[in-house]
Amino acid sequence: MDSGEENPFLDDVLEGLAKPQKAIPSRWLYDAKGSSLFDDITNLPEYYPTRTELKILRTQAGAMAKAIGPGAVIVEYGAGSLVKVRILLDALDAPAAFVPVDISASHLQSAASELKEDYSDLVVEPVVSDFMASNLGHALPDLSGRKCGFFPGSTVGNLQDADIQTFLKTARTDLGDRACFIIGLDQPKSPDILVPAYDDAQGVTAAFNLNLLTRINRELDGDFDLDAFEHEARWNSVQSRIEMHLKSLKDQRVIVAGKPFDFTEGETIHTENSRKISLDSFATMAEDAGWSLTRSWTDEQELFAVMMLEAA
Structure with a gap:
């Protein structure tokens, strides 16, 4: 990775992980692998x-x-x-x-x-x-x-x-x-219809969400341990939206592009809204x-x- 070049992906990730509620824009979910996984999601019975x-x-x-x-x-x-x-x-x-x-x-x-x-x-x-x-x-x-x-x-x-x-x-x-x-x-x-649509039984949506961490590791010199995070879909009734998060399963420190970011157990990265x-x-x-x-x-x-x- 050449830090001397403009890299909006890097900028969004570093800015987002520094926020009190860590968040990364949903557009970065869609690399080639993410796009392919989303195509798979569209064929799921819950979706x-x-x-x-x-x-x-x-x-x-x-x-x-x-x-x-x-x-x-x-x-x-x-x-x-x-x-x-x-x-x-x-x-x-x-x-x-x-x-x-x-x-x-x-x-x-x-x-x-x-x-x-x-x-x-x-x-x-x-x-x-x-x-x-x-x-x-x-x-x-x-x-x-x-x-x-x-x-x-x-x-x-x-x-x-x-x-x-x-x-x-x-x-x-x-x-x-x-x-x-x-x-x-x-x-x-009803949330009874919505939540399963974003947290399917086969785990395809989870793989889609976690692929963002794989992309960060590959493109931004990250060291995310994918086994230390899990996919979570939440219904936010106030905002009338499903939220996708990546939840940390333990206290941990992650390095991205040489910068450290600390997570507490249960802390999340907010990756997508679907209002x-x-x-x-x-x-x-x-x-x-x-x-x-x-x-x-x-x-x-x-x-x-x-x-x-x-x-x-």
């Missing part, structure tokens, strides 16, 4: 969001495509494995281009190459970037079609209100005055960022919603 959203997309893709219109440029934020966007692309009338944006370069390039093989007439221009940190206007193809953001899953629930506002405002600027935005939104529900936001609450946030909520689709149990925003 309802993906299969529920897929059902909504498959049922309503025609209505979404009609609302978006022909010749669209689709921009997927936090693109991942590009499974869900295929449903939308298949329903659209002659989409002009697809721009997947993801922080994991190897995972993104692999998924984009596979998609390009299946959609040979589609312009595919992957962008390696943290969608929260970038202005993407310069990276979008110079095409006349309507720009449509696509942000499936429940990732928006990982963000604080201020971050949601920043993201929506930036996307509004990037996508332009004729833009629309399709966003997934996990709905409030459950009502449609009404999100509509207000969207309006403040220059969008209008014009349509929404949900499942029969109202576990999950897919909404369409249009530039106000």
Whole structure:
């Protein structure tokens, strides 16, 4: 590791471990291994969001495509494995281009190459970037079609209100005055459903969370003992969110990039939030960022919603 170069991962880890409540931003969970493990999570029986959203997309893709219109440029934020966007692309009338944006370069390039093989007439221009940190206007193809953001899953629930506002405002600027935005939104529900979804019986989510420590050890000269930490999922009723933590099983000292950090037994690193936001609450946030909520689709149990925003 060359400490003379800019390293936002290092900066976030050192800053986060120095806080009274240790915390590391959730985006760093998604290296190649983390992204692969998350793909595994989406297929777990306890993890309802993906299969529920897929059902909504498959049922309503025609209505979404009609609302978006022909010749669209689709921009997927936090693109991942590009499974869900295929449903939308298949329903659209002659989409002009697809721009997947993801922080994991190897995972993104692999998924984009596979998609390009299946959609040979589609312009595919992957962008390696943290969608929260970038202005993407310069990276979008110079095409006349309507720009449509696509942000499936429940990732928006990982963000604080201020971050949601920043993201929506930036996307509004990037996508332009004729833009629309399709966003997934996990709905409030019983902790009896939520907690198992983030702490599965097979331990895949635990492996996903603990992989962050493996990444720190590999990339930042860390010496975390993975056997001395465990995954913990908590329901925070005040904030209406599931929290993921890595809990220290003993008093210990950890070194990262030559800097020591002390843990007491039971102390945690807060690694992710997954808030459950009502449609009404999100509509207000969207309006403040220059969008209008014009349509929404949900499942029969109202576990999950897919909404369409249009530039106000």
